[in-house]
Amino acid sequence: MRRAALLACAAVLACSKTPASAPAGTGGTADTAAKAPMEDEDMIPFEEVVAHPRPGFAIPVGLAFEPDTSAVTYLYDPDGGLSRRMFRFDPEQGRAEEVAPPPVDVDEEDLPPEEKLRRERMRERGHGITRYAFAERARVLVVPLAGAVYVARDGGPLELRFDAREGAIVDPRLSPDGRRLAFVRRGELYVADTFEGPARRVSPGDAEARGVTYGLAEYVAQEEMGRHHGFWWSDDGSMLAFAEVDERPIPEFRIPHFAADRPEEEVHRYPFAGGPNARVRLFVVPATGGRAVPMDLRMEGIETRPDGTQDTYLARVRFLPDGKLLAQVQDRRQQRLDVLELDPATGRARRLWQETSDVWVNLHRIFHAVEKGPYAGHFLWGSERDGFMHLYLRDRDGRLVRRLTEGAWVVDGLAAVDETKGIAYVTGNREDPRERHLYAVPLGGGALRRLTPEPGVHAVVVDRHGLTSFVDTHHAVDRPPVTVLRSLEDGTVRATLHAAEDPRIERFALAAPEMLEIPAEDGTVLYAAYYRPAGPPPYPTVVSVYGGPHVQRVRNAWDLTADLRAQRLRARGFAVLVLDNRGSARRGLAFEGAIRWNMGDLEVRDQVRGVEHLRAQGLVDGDRVAIYGWSYGGYMSAMALAKAPEVFGTAVAGAPVTSWDGYDTHYTERYMGLPDENVEGYRSSSVLEHAAEIRGRLLLVHGLLDENVHFRHTARLMQRLVDAKIPFDDLLFPAERHMPRKIEDRVYMEEVVHRFLEADR
Numbered sequence: 001m002r003r004a005a006l007l008a009c010a011a012v013l014a015c016s017k018t019p020a021s022a023p024a025g026t027g028g029t030a031d032t033a034a035k036a037p038m039e040d041e042d043m044i045p046f047e048e049v050v051a052h053p054r055p056g057f058a059i060p061v062g063l064a065f066e067p068d069t070s071a072v073t074y075l076y077d078p079d080g081g082l083s084r085r086m087f088r089f090d091p092e093q094g095r096a097e098e099v100a101p102p103p104v105d106v107d108e109e110d111l112p113p114e115e116k117l118r119r120e121r122m123r124e125r126g127h128g129i130t131r132y133a134f135a136e137r138a139r140v141l142v143v144p145l146a147g148a149v150y151v152a153r154d155g156g157p158l159e160l161r162f163d164a165r166e167g168a169i170v171d172p173r174l175s176p177d178g179r180r181l182a183f184v185r186r187g188e189l190y191v192a193d194t195f196e197g198p199a200r201r202v203s204p205g206d207a208e209a210r211g212v213t214y215g216l217a218e219y220v221a222q223e224e225m226g227r228h229h230g231f232w233w234s235d236d237g238s239m240l241a242f243a244e245v246d247e248r249p250i251p252e253f254r255i256p257h258f259a260a261d262r263p264e265e266e267v268h269r270y271p272f273a274g275g276p277n278a279r280v281r282l283f284v285v286p287a288t289g290g291r292a293v294p295m296d297l298r299m300e301g302i303e304t305r306p307d308g309t310q311d312t313y314l315a316r317v318r319f320l321p322d323g324k325l326l327a328q329v330q331d332r333r334q335q336r337l338d339v340l341e342l343d344p345a346t347g348r349a350r351r352l353w354q355e356t357s358d359v360w361v362n363l364h365r366i367f368h369a370v371e372k373g374p375y376a377g378h379f380l381w382g383s384e385r386d387g388f389m390h391l392y393l394r395d396r397d398g399r400l401v402r403r404l405t406e407g408a409w410v411v412d413g414l415a416a417v418d419e420t421k422g423i424a425y426v427t428g429n430r431e432d433p434r435e436r437h438l439y440a441v442p443l444g445g446g447a448l449r450r451l452t453p454e455p456g457v458h459a460v461v462v463d464r465h466g467l468t469s470f471v472d473t474h475h476a477v478d479r480p481p482v483t484v485l486r487s488l489e490d491g492t493v494r495a496t497l498h499a500a501e502d503p504r505i506e507r508f509a510l511a512a513p514e515m516l517e518i519p520a521e522d523g524t525v526l527y528a529a530y531y532r533p534a535g536p537p538p539y540p541t542v543v544s545v546y547g548g549p550h551v552q553r554v555r556n557a558w559d560l561t562a563d564l565r566a567q568r569l570r571a572r573g574f575a576v577l578v579l580d581n582r583g584s585a586r587r588g589l590a591f592e593g594a595i596r597w598n599m600g601d602l603e604v605r606d607q608v609r610g611v612e613h614l615r616a617q618g619l620v621d622g623d624r625v626a627i628y629g630w631s632y633g634g635y636m637s638a639m640a641l642a643k644a645p646e647v648f649g650t651a652v653a654g655a656p657v658t659s660w661d662g663y664d665t666h667y668t669e670r671y672m673g674l675p676d677e678n679v680e681g682y683r684s685s686s687v688l689e690h691a692a693e694i695r696g697r698l699l700l701v702h703g704l705l706d707e708n709v710h711f712r713h714t715a716r717l718m719q720r721l722v723d724a725k726i727p728f729d730d731l732l733f734p735a736e737r738h739m740p741r742k743i744e745d746r747v748y749m750e751e752v753v754h755r756f757l758e759a760d761r
Helices: 003-012 113-122 219-223 503-507 564-571 589-595 602-616 632-643 665-672 679-684 687-693 711-723 743-758
Strands: 061-065 072-076 083-090 095-098 140-145 148-153 159-162 169-174 180-185 188-193 212-214 231-233 239-246 252-256 265-269 279-286 312-319 325-331 336-342 349-356 367-369 379-383 390-394 400-403 411-418 423-428 437-442 457-462 469-476 479-487 493-498 514-519 525-531 539-544 575-579 620-630 650-654 697-703 729-733
Touching: 061 457, 061 469, 072 493, 140 169, 148 169, 148 180, 169 231, 180 231, 188 239, 219 312, 219 665, 231 312, 239 312, 279 312, 349 379, 367 411, 379 411, 390 411, 411 457, 423 457, 437 457, 514 602, 525 564, 525 602, 539 564, 539 602, 564 575, 564 743, 575 602, 589 602, 602 620, 602 632, 620 632, 620 743, 632 650, 632 687, 632 697, 650 743, 687 711, 697 711, 697 743, 711 729, 729 743
Parallel strands: 539 575, 539 620, 620 650, 650 697, 697 729
Antiparallel strands: 061 072, 072 083, 083 095, 140 148, 148 159, 169 180, 180 188, 212 239, 231 239, 239 279, 252 265, 312 325, 325 336, 336 349, 367 379, 379 390, 390 400, 411 423, 423 437, 457 469, 469 479, 479 493, 514 525, 525 575
16 A cells, blocks of 8 residues: 555545647636535536546646756647657747657557556556656667557657567666666566667576566565566666565465456465565676576574575665665564665675664655765665654765754655755655645755745656756646746746646636644644535535545645545535544654554544534534545545444445455554554454444445455455444445446446435435
C-alpha cells in the first residue's frame, strides 16, 4: 500500500478537446459557494463520477526536459482522455508538437500478463504511450509498448527494436550514454546495442530451472517500497547491478478466475505478515557479459543464512559517480537502515552511515552524490532523525557535516542540485502542511528561498542539465491545474505549457469545499475538508475516509474539488467530510507514528471527533451519518461501524483489510510489528475480532481477483458476520482486481453505492 497506490485506491470511492499548446486561461475556477440542489436530471452522471481523468486533470503527465536542449517533453491526450501521445514543447517557439507517434494502437487487453500486473502495481490507467525515458546524456529515447520495445534518436521516429515473440520485454532502460539497452525477458537480464544487433544475456541463464528471476523487483519492493526496478546501470554504462529474487520460500497463494468460461487460476507468491519473504541477492556484471560478482549486503547483528542472505530488505540501489555501488538495506522490523558502499570488483561492503528509529524508518529518494564544486565528494541525504524529514549534508565517509533544513515541516523530495553554485532544490510544506512548494537551499547553510509563489500544491520537474528552468504544475482547491515553465532563479513564469479550461467544471457547478481545522482529543490540529450542501442544517452526513499512513488527502489541491462523488452527494443534499486523522502523512513522524502497533483505534476516534465537531455546530443530523472508503479506507469504514455505531449508522467498505495477519510483510510489520511480538495488537486491530459489535447497515465491495488485498479478507469478515447473525450487503466483481478498471463495472458500482447511501437521506 505505498503512497501513490493508496491515493489511487482512495479515489476509487471518492469518486472538450484541448490542443497541447492551448493558450493560458483562468482554468474555469468555480465559485466556492455551493449551488442549490440539482434536480435528478441535472445530476452529475455516474459515468462522469467514475471517469478518468477527472475535471481539470486532463493535463500533461510524464514531464521531462529533453537532454541537451531547453525543450520539454510530456504525454498527453488532446481529446481529454487517457490515450496518451508524446509531445515536445519548445519554449523558444512557444508551442508544442507531437513527436514519436505510437507505431501501434495498444489497448489494455492487448498487454501481456507481466505488463498488466506491473501497471496494477503502479496504478497506471492510461494507454497509448504510458512510459518513456531518455538516456541521461543523449537524445536517445526508449518506449515500451505491449511487451515490445521501441527506440528513437535525435527526435526521429520510433523504431521497433525487439518484439514480444520470444517473451514480453519488461522494464527496458538505456545506459546513461544511450549506447546500450537493457531489459528483462523470461526472468533473465539482457543487454543490446541500442539500435542494432542481437541482445546478449548477462544473467546466469538458469532462471526458469531454479525458479528465480534476475533484474526484477519482488512484490513488496514494487507494492510497498516504491522500488520498481531490479537492475541499475553504472554511470559510464560499463556495468550493471542486478537483483536475484528467489520467492520459493514464500507459499503459493492461488486466485481462481470464477467468471472465466473455463476453469483457470493464477498463482502468486504472497508474503503474509510474519511469514517468509523473498530472498534477494545483488550482483554486478559487465555490460558485455561475464562473471557476476555477488555483493555483500549483510547487516551486523542479523543471522546470515547458508546462501549468504539475511531476513532483510534491499530498499534502494544506485551507482556512484566514482564507480562504487550504493545500497540501502533495511532490517525486518524497519527500525534500522544501513547505507552501504560496495566495491563492484570484489563485492566488499563499507557502511557509510545508519538510520535508526524507535518508530520506523521511512524509505525515500532524497539522496544525491555531489560530483563537482565546493562540495564535491559529499552526499545529500534525507533523514527523520529529529522527527521531521529534512535535508542533511554528509562527507564522503558518511559523517554528518550539517543539517540544511529544519523545523516542524517536512521535505518531500530533492528536485535537483546545482553543484557549482552549491544550491539544492527541494520540495516541502514549510508554510502549511497542506501545501507543497519548491525551495532553494544553500549547501553552505542559510535561509531557504521559496520559488513557487501561488498558494496550493506544486509538482515540479527541474532541468538538471541547464539548471535554469523548471516545469511547475500547480493547483489549489479554487484553481484547476496549470502547467508553466519557470525560471529557477526567481520563479517567474517564462511560458505556459497547458492552461486549458474544462467545461465540466462549470457544467457540474463544482465548488471548492471549506477547509477546516479540528482539534483532536489531545489538542492536535486535524485538517479537514467540508462539502456543505445548500439549504438549512442539520444535514445527513457522509464521511469519506482513507485514514492510513503515507497518504494525505486534505490538501489545498484541486483533487478535493474534482471529487465528483462528494460533489454529487452534496448536490443531493448530503454534507461530506474528509479528515486526515493521526497516522496520516506529511505531519512528521510523531503524528504518523501515533498508530504504531494498534491500528484502527486512534484513527476511528479522530474521525468521530470530526463528526462531533460538526454536530456541535448544528450541522449534522445525528441519525443519518455514513462512512465510506477503499482499501485502508474500507478497513476504517468497517471498523467505524464496529467501534462507533452510536455515530455511524451506515458504512461502505471497499476492498477492506479485515485482519492484518492477511496482509503483506513490509507494510504490515512496519506499523504493527512482527505478529509474534504484538499478538494482542494484531487481535485488537482486526475487524474480525469486532464483527459481532457491528451495528447499522454495511455494504462490502470487493474484486475477486484482487492480488493485493485478497478477497479472502472480505470472505473472512462475511463468515464472522454470518456466525454472529449480523446482516450485511455485498457487491462482488468476479473479474476485477484491487481497483475496478472496466468502465461498466465502475459505473455499476457507483450506482449501487449511491443507492445504498441514498437510503439514509
